[in-house]
Amino acid sequence: MPDVDGQKASKDYGIGIPQETPGFHVKGSGSYDWGMKHRLSRIFNARSGRVVMLAFDHGYIMGPTSGLERVDLNIVPLIPYADVLMCTRGILRSVIPPQCAKPVALRTSAGATILTDLSKELIGVDVEDALRLNAMAQAVMAYIGATHEHETLDVLTTTIDAGMKYGLPTLAVTAVGKEMARDARYLGMSCRVCAELGAQFVKTYYCEPDFEQVTAACPVPIVIAGGKKIPEPDALSLAYKAIDQGAAGVDMGRNIFAADDPVAMIQAVRAVVHEGETPQRALELYETLKNEKRETVTV
Numbered sequence: 001m002p003d004v005d006g007q008k009a010s011k012d013y014g015i016g017i018p019q020e021t022p023g024f025h026v027k028g029s030g031s032y033d034w035g036m037k038h039r040l041s042r043i044f045n046a047r048s049g050r051v052v053m054l055a056f057d058h059g060y061i062m063g064p065t066s067g068l069e070r071v072d073l074n075i076v077p078l079i080p081y082a083d084v085l086m087c088t089r090g091i092l093r094s095v096i097p098p099q100c101a102k103p104v105a106l107r108t109s110a111g112a113t114i115l116t117d118l119s120k121e122l123i124g125v126d127v128e129d130a131l132r133l134n135a136m137a138q139a140v141m142a143y144i145g146a147t148h149e150h151e152t153l154d155v156l157t158t159t160i161d162a163g164m165k166y167g168l169p170t171l172a173v174t175a176v177g178k179e180m181a182r183d184a185r186y187l188g189m190s191c192r193v194c195a196e197l198g199a200q201f202v203k204t205y206y207c208e209p210d211f212e213q214v215t216a217a218c219p220v221p222i223v224i225a226g227g228k229k230i231p232e233p234d235a236l237s238l239a240y241k242a243i244d245q246g247a248a249g250v251d252m253g254r255n256i257f258a259a260d261d262p263v264a265m266i267q268a269v270r271a272v273v274h275e276g277e278t279p280q281r282a283l284e285l286y287e288t289l290k291n292e293k294r295e296t297v298t299v
Contacts, residue, residue, distance in 0.1 A: 013216040025049045027248065028220040029200065035167025039136045040200060042103040043084050043169070044221065044248065048274045051249035053223060054082035054266065057107040057139070058253060059091065060124075061114055067258040071095045074257055080297040081266040084136070086251060089125055092133055100299045103136035105171050109155055118175065119146035123155055127162035137200070138163055139171040144190040145180055153197065160198040172199035173225075184210035191218040203251050206242045215246030226252035232259055232268075232286060237279040239272045249273055264289035 021030040026040045026049070044051050056075050058065050067074055072095050079085065079102055086105040087096070110124025121141055130138050140159045143152040152175075160170045172194035176182050182205050191202045191214055201221040207214065215222050224242040226235065235255040242250065250273060252266075259265035268286035271277040277285070 013213045015212055015216055019216075019219060026201075026221060028195070032200075033167060036164075036169060036200070039103075039167065039169055042136050043105070043201075045083065045274060049248060050243065050273050051083045051223060052081075052266070052270050052273050053084040053086050053105060053249065053251035054078055054256060055086040055226070055251045055253035056091070056257065057087050060088045060107055060110060061112065061118060063113075067254060074262070076299065077296070078257065078262055078266055079299045081263065081270065083249075086139060089129065089133055097299050102299075104133065105137040105139045106130050106133060106135035107140075108138040108159060109140035109152075117147060119143035119148040119152055121148075121152055121155055123158060127159075127166060127168060130168065131166060135168065137169040137171050139173055139203075141175050142172045142190065142194050142199075143175045144193055145186070146175070153193075156194065156199065157197050163200075164198070169200035170198070171223075172197075172202045174202060174204040176205060182207050184213050187211075188214040188217050191222060195220045201248070206238055206247070208241075211242065211247075212245040221248035223247060223249040223251045226250065226255040229254040229258045232265060233279065233283050235259075235265075236268060236272055236282045236286070239269055240277075240279045240282070243273055243276075261286070261290040 019027055021027055024030045025046050026044045029040055056068055059068055071091055084103045084105055088107045108125040109121045111122040112118045112120045138159050140156050142156050143149055156172055163170045174190040184207050187204050187207055191204050194202045195218050203223050203225055206224045224247050239250050256262055256266045264286045267289055268282040271285055272282045
């Protein structure tokens with residue numbers, strides 16, 4: 001049995017040497033069958049290999065949190081600019097227009113709220129309903145090191161198994177409790193565990209220093225969480241640093257829909273993720289778009 005306290009810090013991450021995935025543009029996914037690859041291709045842009053996900057699933061644990069009081073008014077106008085929507089089945093069925101052609105990463109874990117222990121989750125949506133909703137991925141939490149780590153990893157592996165049966169990718173979302181450090185050692189372990197268990201991609205937090213070690217040691221794509229609302233320049237810098245250090249995209253919520261101009265902000269984030277724009281150039285784009293009059297873009 002490994003001695004956790006006695007583990008030596010790994011050093012040979014091969015920084016700067018990309019992991020090869022012959023014949024496919026999504027890291028670590030070359031051996032999957034056609035259906036799984038097709039869905040991953042809908043998620044990750046074939047040109048850039050990256051993704052801008054718009055997360056608005058917060059209500060399943062928080063209720064009508066700030067910025068998500070009216071999804072029809074605050075989120076639907078952003079859909080044309082997102083690559084992927086991350087939401088719950090309740091919001092998808094009740095609010096998102098069915099003519100929406102954007103891929104959906106469906107939140108399928110549930111069972112707790114901010115009033116209780118968030119790590120005590122279960123499978124809240126079965127794979128058949130996810131397929132019925134034409135989801136491109138299932139999103140489940142992974143509470144590594146939390147009280148209910150065993151149960152949450154059971155939910156993750158059960159979801160992965162169900163997804164493999166139908167060619168439906170699983171996004172493992174690494175949750176970080178208040179008592180856990182958001183450092184490279186913990187995040188690197190959490191992401192690697194999720195990948196080892198079979199998740200097709202992982203959502204985690206950016207950290208400093210050594211985030212490039214987290215991405216290098218994870219054999220599947222990592223997308224970063226936006227986290228709490230921060231000023232727009234800081235959010236663009238966060239996205240840039242994560243992409244520069246190996247992240248395959250962002251899954252942002254509050255730093256987009258709670259921005260002073262959400263439509264301008266999501267386009268600025270896209271410029272960073274897909275075009276490699278610097279934070280300064282992206283901020284200039286944000287300010288320009290913010291001051292423009294615009295017409296409504298349909299879903």
